[in-house]
Amino acid sequence: MTTTGHQHHARTVQFAAGERNVFMHILTACNLSCKHCYINPDQHGTKMLSRERLASWIKLFAPETGTANIVFLGGEPTMHPDLIYGLEVARASGFRTTVDTNGYLFHDFLARCSPDLLDNLSFSLDGPDAQVNDHIRGAGSFGVCTEHIGRAIAAGFRVSVIYTVSSLNIDHLHRLPPLLDRLGVRLLFLQVIGLRGKSAELSKSSTTLQVDYRHWRDAVLPVAQAAATLGIAVIYPKVYLDKEEPFVCAARVAENFFVFPNGRVYQCPLCEDYPLHSYEIRDDTLIHLDGLQEERIFALDIAEGCTMNKLLQPDTIACAPDGTPLTRVSCCMLKQRVDPIS
Ligand code: SF4
Numbered sequence: 001m002t003t004t005g006h007q008h009h010a011r012t013v014q015f016a017a018g019e020r021n022v023f024m025h026i027l028t029a030c031n032l033s034c035k036h037c038y039i040n041p042d043q044h045g046t047k048m049l050s051r052e053r054l055a056s057w058i059k060l061f062a063p064e065t066g067t068a069n070i071v072f073l074g075g076e077p078t079m080h081p082d083l084i085y086g087l088e089v090a091r092a093s094g095f096r097t098t099v100d101t102n103g104y105l106f107h108d109f110l111a112r113c114s115p116d117l118l119d120n121l122s123f124s125l126d127g128p129d130a131q132v133n134d135h136i137r138g139a140g141s142f143g144v145c146t147e148h149i150g151r152a153i154a155a156g157f158r159v160s161v162i163y164t165v166s167s168l169n170i171d172h173l174h175r176l177p178p179l180l181d182r183l184g185v186r187l188l189f190l191q192v193i194g195l196r197g198k199s200a201e202l203s204k205s206s207t208t209l210q211v212d213y214r215h216w217r218d219a220v221l222p223v224a225q226a227a228a229t230l231g232i233a234v235i236y237p238k239v240y241l242d243k244e245e246p247f248v249c250a251a252r253v254a255e256n257f258f259v260f261p262n263g264r265v266y267q268c269p270l271c272e273d274y275p276l277h278s279y280e281i282r283d284d285t286l287i288h289l290d291g292l293q294e295e296r297i298f299a300l301d302i303a304e305g306c307t308m309n310k311l312l313q314p315d316t317i318a319c320a321p322d323g324t325p326l327t328r329v330s331c332c333m334l335k336q337r338v339d340p341i342s
Pocket residue numbers: 030031032033034036037038039074075076102124
């Protein structure tokens with residue numbers, strides 16, 4: 001990725017042409033049942049990849065030259081008994097590696113994995129204390145996650161935290177940087193709650209997890225700047241484009257593959273609740289699908305920016321009384337970055 005903007009302010013991180021990112025869901029099972037979980041067994045299956053399949057699927061996406069990024073996720077990827085084998089295969093295939101964990105670190109992960117195999121061990125934490133976090137992620141999860149963050153850092157792993165901002169925790173976000181500083185975490189990813197899986201279900205009832213854009217914007221930048229003064233880098237989604245900023249669909253310039261254990265491969269994460277995937281893995285071969293699939297949508301240019309967002313979440317776009325869009329929605333993968341002040 002390349003970046004634009006000024007130091008210590010939020011910079012937009014542009015997609016680098018041809019960059020490859022593989023998001024490998026190696027199972028859908030999980031020991032937790034978070035309120036906002038986006039795993040959708042109807043669409044993604046309930047299978048766990050076998051050891052052999054895990055290796056062959058990783059190799060399907062291996063870069064021909066140079067490096068690419070692979071993120072192992074689930075469900076809870078450390079519940080997979082062959083995760084470390086998967087990391088070894090990925091390393092040998094030219095990948096930079098990330099594991100996204102809920103913090104439980106099954107199968108004695110820290111003792112069995114070497115920091116050399118893993119570029120980033122990313123822990124999901126949704127509150128700055130047990131009260132806020134456990135209400136979303138389940139009783140006891142804050143204690144386990146923060147303890148394991150400390151142990152992972154002590155063992156020499158590069159650690160980051162992902163905080164999914166929703167109506168349940170946005171007003172507690174400002175208390176997160178001091179906690180991360182105490183734990184020794186130097187990289188924070190903020191995610192904005194999407195309309196997928198359980199949060200889409202909940203939004204049909206009265207308990208919405210969604211946050212409105214003003215609330216998000218007013219909360220996020222001050223927190224990112226506070227984190228920067230503590231030496232913590234923060235990366236978060238852009239959501240709305242600035243006036244003169246060009247709209248770019250990541251699927252048109254970079255290669256992003258969101259792989260599910262039932263063989264579906266998407267290029268856009270917003271499509272994951274629908275059978276709109278553009279590829280499918282059959283018999284360990286990557287097949288490009290014809291017909292009505294997500295690529296038809298990437299090719300469209302509309303005034304509102306991201307077409308998929310317009311189709312799936314039209315309420316997020318503010319319009320003038322005549323229906324003209326007042327804002328353009330960026331690609332959900334376009335990020336802002338605030339670097340630490342040294
Ligand atoms: S830890 Fe992740 S996969 Fe597990 S329930 Fe929570 S959001 Fe879903």
